[in-house]
Amino acid sequence: MSETYDVSPQSLRGLMETYWGPRGWRTPSRLPETPAVERxxxxxxxFAEPWTTSHDDLVDRAVRAAAALSADDVGQAFLASLTSxxxxLRSALGSYAVARLLPSHAFQDPFAGDPCHICGLYPGKRTVDVNVLNFERFKWGGVRRDDLEYLAFDLEQFTRAPKLSPTSADIEVGKHLLEVLRTSTAKTTSTSVLPALRMVPGNKDERSALVEILGACGVLETPDHHGYAESYxxxxxxxLPVRHHVDTAYPACWWTGADGVNDANLALFLPQLAT
Ligand SMILES: [Zn+2]
Known part of the structure; x- marks a missing residue:
């Protein structure tokens, strides 16, 4: 399937209401047969069918999809997502940053029964519910930031996305966002900074995904915990930090205001926001 998808609210309704209701998550055992889902x-x-795939196929798809894109493609889309x-469109930057330097590899398992130590996937055939991945993508900009199933799916879907160009309002919001991150106090964490990021329209969970995407790019990283800008x-x-509940993806979970913004990585992925 290569044709552009349609993002009108009427078309999105079936995707959103299948997985989300007034009380949060819905977990249908199969796709509801409703006009909204058909639409x-x-x-x-x-998608009427899940993906039937494997470790090697997913690595191949993620590597190929990332190679077909440039930092400019996904950076522009990220910027255009800020006010729209x-x-x-926002999600692809995070997936691209992670997959860009992913090495092509066969399953690597030093100890039987363990996941691949390169990408974290288990071997064998697998079925991927791509509908729930697309729901998370449209609802929050993705949540499985470094999951290879999501990377391959997100980047392939990005090529089908109707694109937008960033406006001057997007650039202004992006610069304001970076300024707040850059000037946060040392006590500020990737979670506690979220209320200060309200210049980006949306809710807290969307802004949390946005911070995670900036982490994957290495814009928000720490000296000991790097993003993916220089190497996979x-x-x-x-x-991950040793605490009961880690609610932000690597490496943004380590970030504090003391780390500020990595300007080299900002210039690599989002040059329009670089100072
Ligand atoms: Zn692997």
Whole structure:
């Protein structure tokens, strides 16, 4: 499927109401047979069948999809998402940053029964519910930031996305966002900074995904915990803080205001926001 999908609210409705209701998550055992779902399928937003795939296929798809894109493609789309709230466009920057330097590789398993130590996937055939991935993509800009299933899906879908160009309002919001991140106090964390990022229209969960995307790009990283700008970080090296609940993806979970903004990585992915 390569044709552009349709992001009108009427077409998105089936995707959104299948997985989200007034009380939050819905977990249907199969796709509801409703006119809204049929419309979403016809619009290219939902899929009648899951992906049947494997480790090697997903690596191949993620590597190929990232190679077909440039930092400029996904950077422009990210900027254009800031005021439009087109979260499908925002997500691709994070997936591109992670997949850009992902090495092509066969399953690497030093100990039987473990996941691949490069990408974190288990071997064997797998079925991927791409509808729930697309829901998360449109609802929050994605949540499985470094999950290879999501990377491959998100980047392939990005090529089908109706694109927008960033406006001067997007650039202004982006610069304001960076200024707040750059001048945050040392006590500020990637979670506590969220209320200060209200210049970006949307809700807290959307802004949290946005911070995670900036982490994947290495714009928000720390001296000990890098993003993916300079090299692909194998899954067994993505250390998480030792605390009961980590609610932000690596490496943004480590970021504090003391780390500020990495300007070299900002210039690499979002040059229009670089100072
Ligand atoms: Zn792997």
């Amino acid at each position: 979403a399928i016809a619009a290219g937003l939902m 709230r087109r979260l499908d 970080l194998p899954s067994d090296q993505r250390e």
